[in-house]
Amino acid sequence: MTFFDAPKSPKRRRFAGWIAFGVASIVAVGLLVVPTGFVIERPGQVFNVMGQIDGTQVISSAEVETFESESRFDVTTVSLLGNRESTPSWVQVLYAWADPDQVVLPLDEIFPPSFTAEQFRAESSLQMEVSQQDAIAVALKKLGYEVPRALYVNTVLEGTPSSGILIAGDLITSAGGVPVDTFDAFKAQIQLAKDSALSIEVIRDGQKTSLLVTPSLRDETWVIGSTIGYTYNFPFELDLQLGDVGGPSGGLIFSLGVLDALTEGSLAGSAHVAGTGTIDPDGNVGPIGGIALKMLGAKQAGAELFLAPEANCQEAIDKIPSNLTVVSVRDLTEALEKIELFANGEQLPAMQCNN
Known part of the structure; x- marks a missing residue:
């Protein structure tokens, strides 16, 4: 005798379908609304310090003559998705994990538990203010001014x-x-x-x-x-306007921009230069975060030469985008030397890291 399973009734099939739909809906909602504990970094905007933002010249002065330049010096940034009050969804995190142009980081690594988003923004703004002051001071001292x-x-x-x-x-x-x-x-x-x-x-x-x-x-x-x-105590007032950008990593490029703006001619000829790095009062270039994403952002903006802090060399050397010349620099003087070589059409040596 042969036995067969009795066919499921249409009502039971519909009920099972509704259960599956309900479970899928709960999972989908969870992927969208459940906090993840992560933030996502992406290539951010670039800003030409020799140009304008919202119709305002980035570098200007009412007390001393500034000069136009054919050179382009780009400050590079990293775009951050998420903060302690609002993290990206699991859908966004999973997509970012699969995208080589995005980086997923633990929330606590970027926003310490004791910091609110407001405190983070305030500290970031202060870092930018200090960085800009240092950048101006370094450039003016390079031009021979005394800057207490x-x-x-x-x-x-x-x-x-x-x-x-x-x-x-x-x-x-x-x-x-x-x-x-x-x-x-x-x-x-x-x-x-x-x-x-x-x-x-x-x-x-x-x-x-x-x-x-x-x-x-x-x-x-x-x-x-x-x-x-x-x-x-600057010898004259110099204004640097870069909109809503925080952090200290634009210091090197700001110094180069100030030097170019205060001297006739074009510091890098017609070259498109981008870069990153803090700068201290003695002109030393310090390391920053997100070097790979900043190089990618520079490449997407059309930069030809990228200046990277020597301290970031090991992190950067295997992630250099194609058709972008990347050199490491220790200080403002070395940056100027390599810019001059590039502007004169000389071949810069491949990036090498000191062990």
Whole structure:
């Protein structure tokens, strides 16, 4: 005798179909709305510092003559999708994982748990402001100007060690008994003090004052709860306008742009140069994040030469886009030398990294 399964009734088939549809819908909604814990980096916009943004010249001055240039110097950026308040969806994360032109990173790596998106933007804006001031100072010193510099308190956060002790506008002259005129030197004294009272000498309303601030520990770093900026005594006012761009990585390109704007002729001839890298008050070029994405953004914008910090060489060397000449530079002087060679049509050696 042969037995056969009884056929499922249309009602049972419809019921199973609805269950499958419901499960698929829940999964789809989850992929769209469940927080991921990641952010996505992509190539961002590029900005020619020798040009205009929204009709305003990026580099200008009402006090000194500036010159037009045929050269193009692009600041490169990374576009960031997501923050602590709103992460990208799982659909976006899965797509980005499969796309070589995007990078998926853990949320905490970009936004420390103690930072809100507003605090991140504020710090990024301050970094850009400091970077621009350093870039102008380095360029002016290259042109032979004297440029005195001092640290100052930009803001004091409520409920932090500095609250009620430091005030915005204080000029910082020393910390821990050591003269300081760079943020790194000041930060180093804070780390040395740890949880002991740190003596900070400031000039307030023209008077020297000694204050005691006890740092607190945040994310393995000792902090005092103040944002610190540079103030320079420039020989004339120079305005740098780059819209809503933050971070310090445009320093090198800003210095090159200022040099080009303040001298007749075109620093790189008619070449299209892009690059990235911080610049310190002595003209040294420092490392940045997102080098591969910035090179890709430069290539997409039509750049011919890309200046990369030497400290990023190992990260960059295997990710250089085709038909883009990439060179590593240690400081402003080396950047100028390699730009001159390129502008004169000389073949630059292939990028090599020092071990």
